[in-house]
Amino acid sequence: MSVFLEVSIQGVLMGLTYALLALGLTVIFGVMDMVNFAHGEFLMIGMYAAYLTAAHVFPDPLVGVPVAGLIGLVLGALSYRLLVRRLLQGPTIAQIFGTFGLMLFLRYGALAVFGPNLRSAPGGLVVGQRLVLGGLVLDGAKVTAAAGSALLFALIYWFLQRTRVGLGLRATAAHREAARYMGVDTDAMNSIGWAIGGATAGMAGALLVNFYYVSPTVGMVFAMITFTTVALGGFGSVPGAFVAGIIVGVVEAVTAQYFSPQLKLAVIYLVFFLVVLLRPHGLLGAR
Amino acid sequence: MLQVADLKAGYGQAPVVRGVSLEVNAGELVCLLGANGAGKSTVLKSIMGTVKPVSGRVRFLGEDITGRPTPEIVGRGIVYVPEGKLVFAPLSVEENLRLGAYLVRDEETVRSRMEQAYELFPRLWERRGQRAGTLSGGEQTMLALARGLMAGPRLLLLDEPSLGLMPKLVGELFETVARLKETGLAVLLVEQRARQALALADRGYVLRTGRIVAAGTREELLSGDTLRQAFLSG
Numbered sequence: 001m002s003v004f005l006e007v008s009i010q011g012v013l014m015g016l017t018y019a020l021l022a023l024g025l026t027v028i029f030g031v032m033d034m035v036n037f038a039h040g041e042f043l044m045i046g047m048y049a050a051y052l053t054a055a056h057v058f059p060d061p062l063v064g065v066p067v068a069g070l071i072g073l074v075l076g077a078l079s080y081r082l083l084v085r086r087l088l089q090g091p092t093i094a095q096i097f098g099t100f101g102l103m104l105f106l107r108y109g110a111l112a113v114f115g116p117n118l119r120s121a122p123g124g125l126v127v128g129q130r131l132v133l134g135g136l137v138l139d140g141a142k143v144t145a146a147a148g149s150a151l152l153f154a155l156i157y158w159f160l161q162r163t164r165v166g167l168g169l170r171a172t173a174a175h176r177e178a179a180r181y182m183g184v185d186t187d188a189m190n191s192i193g194w195a196i197g198g199a200t201a202g203m204a205g206a207l208l209v210n211f212y213y214v215s216p217t218v219g220m221v222f223a224m225i226t227f228t229t230v231a232l233g234g235f236g237s238v239p240g241a242f243v244a245g246i247i248v249g250v251v252e253a254v255t256a257q258y259f260s261p262q263l264k265l266a267v268i269y270l271v272f273f274l275v276v277l278l279r280p281h282g283l284l285g286a287r
Numbered sequence: 288m289l290q291v292a293d294l295k296a297g298y299g300q301a302p303v304v305r306g307v308s309l310e311v312n313a314g315e316l317v318c319l320l321g322a323n324g325a326g327k328s329t330v331l332k333s334i335m336g337t338v339k340p341v342s343g344r345v346r347f348l349g350e351d352i353t354g355r356p357t358p359e360i361v362g363r364g365i366v367y368v369p370e371g372k373l374v375f376a377p378l379s380v381e382e383n384l385r386l387g388a389y390l391v392r393d394e395e396t397v398r399s400r401m402e403q404a405y406e407l408f409p410r411l412w413e414r415r416g417q418r419a420g421t422l423s424g425g426e427q428t429m430l431a432l433a434r435g436l437m438a439g440p441r442l443l444l445l446d447e448p449s450l451g452l453m454p455k456l457v458g459e460l461f462e463t464v465a466r467l468k469e470t471g472l473a474v475l476l477v478e479q480r481a482r483q484a485l486a487l488a489d490r491g492y493v494l495r496t497g498r499i500v501a502a503g504t505r506e507e508l509l510s511g512d513t514l515r516q517a518f519l520s521g
Contacts, residue, residue, distance in 0.1 A: 184358060
């Protein structure tokens with residue numbers, strides 16, 4: 001099998017997790033035109049939730065996935081209820097710095113509680129497993145994270161497209177005032193948007209713990225990639241988040257293989273820059 | 288059914304509505320007429336709770352609903368069809384209709400109302416899978432009205448439905464409104480096309496710079512100078 005194909009497959013695997021991360025961010029943006037700068041920290045907390053579950057409760061980070069999802073869901077909803085909702089009454093600049101402040105609070109709160117050391121999962125069903133498919137050797141943990149991310153993405157997509165609350169969320173995203181005239185409780189939709197954002201980021205984090213180290217600042221790495229993914233796909237676009245996630249994953253893997261791992265982010269931004277030059281609203285953005 | 292008493296409302300410091308009282312009884316079609324900027328839409332939005340009244344009372348079916356949250360007011364049976372074709376552009380025609388019945392939990396009711404809506408507006412049936420943003424202006428007006436009916440309103444507030452429509456479509460639209468009245472639905476119709484709207488109405492109010500300057504039955508308003516005077520500026 002050609003190296004290029006193998007590297008691309010690795011990229012798609014990572015890209016599925018980027019897509020899930022971008023999904024949460026794009027749902028919040030779609031519903032309330034707001035960027036959650038603390039998204040990477042939601043991921044970090046999900047990672048710690050899975051790591052601690054594996055270290056103290058049951059020695060497998062996969063068991064931590066629902067735990068991290070639940071913690072992320074509550075964290076997202078509480079962030080909205082206690083902080084963001086109040087910020088909405090202030091000027092736009094307060095909203096931007098508000099979630100920026102939340103990011104700093106969670107990042108350095110984690111540093112105070114967990115310390116600066118990098119930690120990794122003590123083991124688990126898929127940790128360090130090799131999966132051999134014909135001539136292709138894959139990391140079992142990465143395949144699991146990709147499959148889990150794809151499944152969760154599909155689940156949220158189904159929820160948005162096929163349920164009554166999903167319809168309410170999409171209506172709020174399309175036109176908030178008109179949604180209220182339909183009887184949609186748009187404030188509740190904001191909460192649900194943040195809960196989805198928190199839960200998906202948390203579970204993505206738990207899936208990553210199977211092959212990625214945890215640290216209080218790990219959110220930064222993923223947040224930058226996620227913001228780029230959302231902008232590339234088009235702010236507020238769910239299919240865009242999926243397509244852009246895959247593209248970012250593949251570009252990252254190919255760059256690391258053929259040029260240098262240090263250049264990964266630079267090339268991702270270069271691709272992003274070129275796409276936005278041609279399509280200012282991203283690949284599938286509406287506005 | 289609906290009583291608005293001495294309503295004052297506006298945006299920020301500027302009062303737009305400066306003491307409006309009006310009434311809609313069961314089964315009535317009442318017009319609220321006035322030139323551009325007279326405050327007609329603000330009256331409707333104050334009833335819906337989107338604009339919080341500064342003072343005054345709104346009562347519906349005997350209960351005070353002044354400044355209540357919009358979804359609650361919709362739940363009580365007042366449905367607002369906004370001006371300017373506020374359809375959910377990225378959503379399909381059918382999803383728009385479903386949203387009209389967002390507070391209706393019974394799937395059977397939703398389905399039968401959707402059938403009625405498609406019967407009333409066959410064009411919407413042809414375009415049910417299309418994104419609402421791709422419809423023509425006339426079709427979007429139909430969709431906004433059909434979507435409002437999906438809620439099963441007791442009182443329908445129509446905000447300048449004829450705005451931006453071709454003359455032929457305006458006639459069709461007013462015929463549809465007249466048919467809705469015949470089914471017993473109470474309607475408060477805001478319009479700039481005073482004569483055409485009054486032709487359908489039982490009664491009317493004329494609004495100028497935030498105040499009611501004339502009120503009466505269709506005949507009273509159509510005879511004499513009241514209308515012309517009310518629409519003169521200044």
